[in-house]
Amino acid sequence: MPVYENTDPDIRSMKGLRVYHYFLSNCAQRVTLALEEKGQDWTPHAINLFTQENTTDEYFRINPKGLVPALVHDGVVVTESIDILRYIEEQFPDPPLYPSDPEQRREVDNWMDAATENHVRVVKTFMYSTVLGASKKPGMMENYLKKQEDEELIAFHKETLSGFDQTRVLEAERNLFAFYDDIEKELGLHQWLVGDEFSYADIAWFVTYFMNRRVGAVDFRNYPNIRNWGDRIIQRPSFKGGVARLQPWYAPLVCLMLRTKSRLQRGGPAPAQPRPVPQSP
Ligand SMILES: N[C@@H](CCC(=O)N[C@@H](CS)C(=O)NCC(=O)O)C(=O)O
CATH class of the missing domain: 3.40.30.10 (Glutaredoxin)
Known part of the structure; x- marks a missing residue:
């Protein structure tokens, strides 16, 4: 840690x-x-x-x-x-955000670990290739390279400038949608992502859903359980204190701009379904 x-x-x-x-x-x-x-x-x-x-x-x-x-x-x-x-x-163990059942605790850990492991390869690659674009201007990159020692981050930010490898983009899309498919399925079985108690699993993945939704990167029409789950989290007091109050006045404008960009880049407001990854011969 x-x-x-x-x-x-x-x-x-x-x-x-x-x-x-x-x-x-x-x-x-x-x-x-x-x-x-x-x-x-x-x-x-x-x-x-x-x-x-x-x-x-x-x-x-x-x-x-x-x-x-x-x-x-x-x-x-x-x-x-x-x-x-x-x-x-x-x-701060109280109130706990892990379930008491050991099997469910393991499941929560798995969702949390998946969020870390797939952050750059899946979530970030999807977001920057479909909506955000270059993360740094070339002049800023020089300064960044002097300080950054993490090879994965250096390679990632260089790729946002030079353009992403399309196979990796398609893989990122497929993996992200596979996560949403799993989340949708789990939420059809119980109230929260792991059982009937709100946990770190919900926190770990809600934020990605919320970000994808607010900038229009993913159309969630085919995910009714996820939309319902997201709405319930937005109603929690923690959302008000932990997310809503941190939004600057211009946040809606930035999101509108990103939604427009996303719509143009993905060719219309159709549901953003993952495209097939070409198989190597
Ligand atoms: N694995 C890290 C990822 C953090 C991360 O990528 N943060 C983004 C914002 S969501 C950031 O700081 N981006 C700036 C950059 O990549 O230079 C974590 O979970 O905290």
């Missing part, structure tokens, strides 16, 4: 719970939703990904990968959204 005592005295002296986030970041929303579910007081720090505030020296001192979210808890830094959820559970 990337929990570490940061050597920077300014960071070590930070008191309370601080979350570094961005209003469109699904990963950051995992953390803010969980803290709200736990009834904790925490302070939001917006890091503007659009202006690349995440690549400043100052922010790299907090998160050495330059990603949001980061949690600073009484001077201890925790990065990686799913690891942060596990840290939150350790520190």
Whole structure:
């Protein structure tokens, strides 16, 4: 778990719970939703990904990968959204966000691990290739490469500039829709993703659904259980405190712009079904 005592005295002296986030970041929303579910007081720090505030020296001192979210808890830094959820559970066990049944706990862990493992290869590849486009201007890339040591992130951001390999894009689409198919199926069997208790599994995947929906990257008409589940999560007080209140006034405009771009790029508002991946001969 990337929990570490940061050597920077300014960071070590930070008191309370601080979350570094961005209003469109699904990963950051995992953390803010969980803290709200736990009834904790925490302070939001917006890091503007659009202006690349995440690549400043100052922010790299907090998160050495330059990603949001980061949690600073009484001077201890925790990065990686799913690891942060596990840290939150350790520190603030009540109310629990894991089921008590060991088998169901394992299932929750599986959904959480799947969210981490598929973030760059599936979720990010799908989002940047269909909606977001180049993540950095070429001039910004130089600065980024001087600081970033993570090879997967370097390769990913270079690919957003040069254009994605189409086979990988199609694979990302298929994998993402396979996740939505599984989620739809599970939600037909019980109230929440794992059994009848709201858990980290719901938090881990709701944020991706919510992001895909609000920027129009996926048409969820064929997923009634997911839409119903999403609406129920949006009604929870944690959504108000953990997501809605962090939205700047211009968020609806940005989402409208992204929805329009997504519609143009995907050739109309038809349901975004995964396209077949060509088989190699
Ligand atoms: N595995 C990380 C992924 C975090 C991540 O990719 N965050 C995005 C926003 S959702 C970000 O900071 N992007 C900026 C960048 O890639 O430079 C986690 O779960 O926290």
